[in-house]
Amino acid sequence: GVTNENSHPHCDPTCKISIVHNGIIENYFEIKQRLMDAGNKFTSETDSEVIAHLISENFDGDLLATVRRVLPMLRGTYGLIVMHSDFPDLIIGARNGSPLVLGIGNEEMFLASDVIAFGPYVQKIVYLNDGEIIKIDQNDFSVTNVQRATIKKETQDLESDVADISKNGFEHFMLKEIYEQPESIKRGLAGRINFAEYTGKLGGLNMRDAELDAIKSVVIVASGTSYYAGSVGARMISDMARIPTSTEMASELIAKNIIVSPDTLYFVVSQSGETADTLFAMRELKRKGARVLGICNAVGSTIARESDGGVYIHSGPEIAVASTKAFTSQITAFAILALIMGRGRGMSIADGDRLIKYLAAIPNAVEHILTLDKLICNIAKKYSSCKNFLFMGRGICHPVAMEGALKLKEISYIHAEAVAAGELKHGVIALVNPDTPSLFLVPDDELRGKNISSMKEVHARGGKIIVVTDIDDPEINAIADDVIIVPKTDRELTPFTFVVPMQLFAYHMANILGREIDQPRNLAKSVTVE
C-alpha cells in the first residue's frame, strides 16, 4: 500500500540503521519469518525493511564490512543506501540490478537512482555497476566489490541539459515535452544524414557496412511506449530495408527460452536505459551470444553502457511519466536505421532522396500540428464524460493507435483499447455503442478504403468517430463526428504526424478531468523492478 509506514527510509529495531532501497528482495519472506521468530518487530509491509534488520543483526561496528557480509544473503535486486546514526559522516551504497549513481557537487555528494534527481547541484557523476559497493565519507568516496577488491571508477561530466529542468512556462512537463518535439526530432536528425549518398549515418552502431549487410533478420525488444516505437521501427526496417523484423516485449522475452541466431541483430529500446525488464532481456540475449544494440535517451544509463553499441536519441530529459518526445525521437532513430539498412540493400537513390526530404520536413509538420492544439482540446471536452474509447489503425498506424490508447489510459485513467482496424469485425465490434467513441487513424495510403469501411461499420452501429487523417476527404468527413487533419508525409513516416494529436488529446482529456498529469497514480518514470 501507499502508506507512510511503507515509505522509505526503513529502520532496524534500534532505529540506528536506516536504509533506502529500490528493487525487490525475492527471499524477504523467509528472512522476515526467521527474524520475527527471533522476536524482531516490523513496522512496514515492505520487503526492504528486512535489509535494515539483517544489517542490524550482523553489525560489528564496521558498517561497510557488515553491508558487504549481508549482501550475499539477499536474493533479488537492489539500489541500496545505508546509514548508521553513530556514523553521521558515512554513507554506504550498493547496486545489483537497480540503478545507483554518485553525484559530485561543490563539497557535497549525492546518491540517486537517476541523474535527473541531481538537478543543478552536481557537476560530475560516477555510475556504479552491479556488484559494486560505494563508501562515501566527509572527504571522498571509494568503490569496492563484495570480494573487497578496489574498483577504479571513471568520473564523467553531467550533461548540461540534465541540470536545466524546468517547465518553462508550461502548466505540465508533459505539455512542454509535447511542444519540444520539433526541436527534439531535429536534434535526433542532426548530423545523421549523408546527403551525398542518400543514406544515413549512425556512429555508435560499432558495425562495419559489411557486417550490417550480412544481417538476415532484426529483433526489437522494449517495454511500454518504447515497445510501440519499436513496433513502428520494425515496420520501417521491414518495408524499407526488406529485412524480416519483429518485436518482442521485454517482459515476455524473459518469460520464454528465446532462440538467438548469429545472423540476427537485436535492438533494445529504452528512454531511461534502466527499465528492469528491458535490461534483463538484453542481458539474457547477450548471455546467449547475441549482438545487442541500444536505442536510449539517458546518456550513460545501464542499457547504454552494457549494450554492444547503439544510438542516443538526444530528446533531452523527459520528466513526465507519460513518454511523448522520446517516442518521436525513437522512431527518428529507426527511420535513419531503416534508411541505412535499406540503402545497403535494394533501396534506390530516388527512394533514399524522397525519404530524406520527408524526414527533414517532419519538425515543421509537427510544428503545424501543435497549432491544432485548441481544436484538439475542444474535441477532448466534447468526449470527456466517456468511460471507454477504441483506437484503430492499420499497418504502421496500428502500433501508433496502441501508443495513443496507452497515453489516454495512463494519464486520464479512461479505459482505451487499441485494435488493428481489420480485427474490429472479429469481435471488438460488439463493444461499439453511442457511448464508446472510436478514434481512427486514416492516412491517405493504399489502406484508406479499408479504414473507411471499418469506420462505416462503427458509424452504422451508432458509434461516434474521431478521425486523424492527412486528407480532406468528403467520404471521411461525411461519416466522422470530428476530424483532425495533419500534414501529409511519406507513408512510412505517418507515425510522426499521427501520434502528436493523440498525445494532445490524452493530455487535454486528463487536464479536463483534473488528473495528476506528470505523475499519474500507480506509475513511475523508470520501472526498475521486474
Ligand code: M6R
Ligand atoms: O524508459 P523506458 O523507455 O524503457 O520505459 C518503458 C516504459 O516503462 C515506458 O515507456 C512507459 O510505458 C511510459 N510510462 C509510457 O508513457
